[in-house]
Amino acid sequence: MKKESILVVEDEDIMRESLVDWFSSEDHKVDAASDGEKELEKFNLQDYDVMIVDLKLPGRDGLSVLSEVRVKNPKAKVIIVTAYPSIDTAVEAMRRGAVDYLAKPFELERLGSSITMARDVQLVTTAPVEMPVPVEAPPVEEEEVSPCIWYQAEVIKKRMCTLGYQCSSGCVFHAGMMKKEKYRNDPRIRPFVDKLNALAGKNQCRYTMSGEISSRICPNLFHCEECEFHQTCQDDVDRQLAIKAARRTVKMEERL
Numbered sequence: 001m002k003k004e005s006i007l008v009v010e011d012e013d014i015m016r017e018s019l020v021d022w023f024s025s026e027d028h029k030v031d032a033a034s035d036g037e038k039e040l041e042k043f044n045l046q047d048y049d050v051m052i053v054d055l056k057l058p059g060r061d062g063l064s065v066l067s068e069v070r071v072k073n074p075k076a077k078v079i080i081v082t083a084y085p086s087i088d089t090a091v092e093a094m095r096r097g098a099v100d101y102l103a104k105p106f107e108l109e110r111l112g113s114s115i116t117m118a119r120d121v122q123l124v125t126t127a128p129v130e131m132p133v134p135v136e137a138p139p140v141e142e143e144e145v146s147p148c149i150w151y152q153a154e155v156i157k158k159r160m161c162t163l164g165y166q167c168s169s170g171c172v173f174h175a176g177m178m179k180k181e182k183y184r185n186d187p188r189i190r191p192f193v194d195k196l197n198a199l200a201g202k203n204q205c206r207y208t209m210s211g212e213i214s215s216r217i218c219p220n221l222f223h224c225e226e227c228e229f230h231q232t233c234q235d236d237v238d239r240q241l242a243i244k245a246a247r248r249t250v251k252m253e254e255r256l
Contacts, residue, residue: 004049004115008032009040009065010081011058015104019052022108036060045072050115055082055089063092070097077118079111150177153188 006028010016016032023030031048033039037059045051051069055062066078080093085103093101099118102111150156150173177183184193 003028005029005047006031006050006052007043007045007048009036009051009053009057009062011035011054011056015054018108019111026112034058036062036065040065045069045076048073048076051076051078052111053078053080055080055093056084063089063096066093066096066098077115079114079118081106081111148173149192150174150189153186153192155183155186155189 003026006023008016008019008023008030010019010032011034013034016034020030020032031043033043036053036057040059045068051065053062053065053069057065062080062082066080069076069078074097077099078097079100079102080089080098081102081104082089083104085101090101100114102114148156151158155177177189178193183189
C-alpha cells in the first residue's frame with residue numbers, strides 16, 4: 001500500500017490502538033483522536049490522505065465528521081466503521097462521500113484493500129486525457145405503477161395506485177369515490193365499474209381484467225396475497241415505488 005497520512009477517529013481504545021499500531025507498522029504517518037469534538041479539533045483535517053471514522057463518537061457522530069471533512073479536504077478518503085451497521089446509515093455515509101462503510105469486526109486487510117481501491121479509483125478519475133471523453137448518462141428507470149381506473153377514466157387528473165385494477169372496498173380511495181352518487185353514475189367510470197362487477201367472483205386474474213396480460217386463469221380473485229404471480233408483480237411495484245421515493249428525496253435535497 002502506498003504510504004499515506006492517516007487519521008483514526010475512534011473512541012474505543014482497543015480498536016483505536018490496534019489501527020494505529022497496524023498502520024504504523026506499514027510505515028504510514030498515523031494520528032488518532034478519541035472523539036469527534038475536542039480531540040479532533042487538535043488536528044488539521046487538510047493534512048490527511050485517509051481518515052478512519054467511527055460512526056458513533058462522543059460529542060458528534062461520524063457522519064457529521066464526514067461532512068466536515070468533505071468541505072475542508074474533499075480529496076481525503078474517508079471510511080466509516082461501526083459496530084451498529086444499518087442500511088440507512090450506510091446509504092447516508094456513501095451519499096456524503098465515504099469511500100467505504102465497514103461493520104465491526106473487520107479484517108485489517110479488508111480495510112487496507114478499501115484504501116488502496118479508493119486511491120486507484122481516484123488516480124483513474126483524475127488522470128489527464130488528451131481528448132475529452134463523453135460520459136453517457138446512466139439510463140433512468142421509469143416507474144410504471146399501475147394507474148387507478150379513476151385516472152384511466154379521466155375522472156381525476158393524477159393518481160398512481162399500487163393496487164392496479166383491484167378497485168374494491170379494500171381501496172379507501174375507490175370506496176370513497178363510489179359513495180358519491182355523482183361519481184358512481186358518471187358515464188366515464190361506468191364501463192370500468194361494470195367490468196369489475198361482471199367479473200367479480202369469476203376465476204379471472206385481475207391483471208387480465210386490467211389488460212396488463214392477455215390471458216390468465218386464477219382461483220384467487222381478490223385474494224392476491226395468496227398468489228405467487230401477484231407477489232412477483234407486487235415486488236416490481238415496490239421496486240418502482242422505491243425508485244420514485246428516491247427521486248423525490250433527491251429533488252427535495254436539491255431545493256435545500
